[in-house]
Amino acid sequence: MQSRFCSIRSSLTGLVAFTLTATSSLSSVLSTLSLALFLSANPGVMSDAMAQSSNSTIDGNPPVIELEVIPRGIAGQEQVFTSLVSDDSQVQDVFLYFRFNGQQAYNSILMESIGGSSYYIATVSPEENDTRDIEYYIQARDVAGNRTVEGFAFEPIVRQLRTAPVNQTDQTTAGSSTTTTSGSETPTPSSSGGFKLWHLAVGIALLGLVAGAAGGGSGGGGGGNGQTVPLTITVNSP
Numbered sequence: 001m002q003s004r005f006c007s008i009r010s011s012l013t014g015l016v017a018f019t020l021t022a023t024s025s026l027s028s029v030l031s032t033l034s035l036a037l038f039l040s041a042n043p044g045v046m047s048d049a050m051a052q053s054s055n056s057t058i059d060g061n062p063p064v065i066e067l068e069v070i071p072r073g074i075a076g077q078e079q080v081f082t083s084l085v086s087d088d089s090q091v092q093d094v095f096l097y098f099r100f101n102g103q104q105a106y107n108s109i110l111m112e113s114i115g116g117s118s119y120y121i122a123t124v125s126p127e128e129n130d131t132r133d134i135e136y137y138i139q140a141r142d143v144a145g146n147r148t149v150e151g152f153a154f155e156p157i158v159r160q161l162r163t164a165p166v167n168q169t170d171q172t173t174a175g176s177s178t179t180t181t182s183g184s185e186t187p188t189p190s191s192s193g194g195f196k197l198w199h200l201a202v203g204i205a206l207l208g209l210v211a212g213a214a215g216g217g218s219g220g221g222g223g224g225n226g227q228t229v230p231l232t233i234t235v236n237s238p
Contacts, residue, residue: 062146063087065094065138067157075161076128082121083111083150087142096122097153098136106153111138126161134159 066084073079085094097106111120124134135158137151151157 059089059142059144059146061088062148063091063140063142065140065148065150067138067150069157070159072160072162073134074164075126075131076164077126079124079126079134079159079161080121081111081124081136081138082114082119083138084119085140086118087140087146090143091118092141092143094120094138094140096124096136096138098124098134099156100126100130100132100134101158102132106136129163131161131163133161 064086066086068082068084081096081098083094085091094111096109096111098109099106109122109124111122113119114121126132126134135156137149137153137156139147139149141147
């Protein structure tokens with residue numbers, strides 16, 4: 001009697017387990033069917049979900065900075081800083097951090113893109129007689145928040161400032177040149193070969209000399225035959 005009871009209990013336990021398994025499987029099937037019906041009725045949902053999944057890729061690459069280093073500049077003149085910044089996604093901003101030698105804190109300037117390109121520019125205007133070196137570094141950041149720097153706050157790049165030389169460069173124009181030294185001007189003769197008034201004066205003087213020599217010769221000959229003396233004057237065109 002007892003063994004028969006145990007057999008019935010075991011059968012009931014198996015039936016309950018089968019029922020639960022079937023119920024679970026049926027529920028899973030119904031869920032899959034519901035999802036399939038929803039996606040078929042809304043085809044754009046799947047494409048949006050896939051696009052969002054692709055856009056959620058983590059960007060861990062910082063921008064790349066290629067800096068044009070100019071080691072020296074003239075005091076009192078506007079100092080220009082340029083750099084090429086590229087990124088595999090999009091650059092958000094580029095800053096120039098600078099200070100003059102002896103200062104502790106850095107000043108920051110937002111570098112501007114040149115015509116929407118990857119080239120960025122910023123200018124610093126030192127005082128006229130300020131020959132202190134400019135210490136600087138550049139920081140770039142992309143839209144994902146990745147940052148990179150060229151130079152460091154504790155080890156900046158240096159641009160030396162020097163006063164302009166006293167002697168200015170020679171200024172040469174067509175036909176004449178003028179050399180300026182400490183405010184004085186010394187003109188140099190023209191070497192262009194252009195027509196000048198003194199050319200005409202010399203030509204007239206030569207003509208008079210030749211005519212006088214020809215007249216004197218004919219008078220001394222006592223009525224000799226007149227002679228024609230060729231005369232050629234060359235005048236350069238202006």
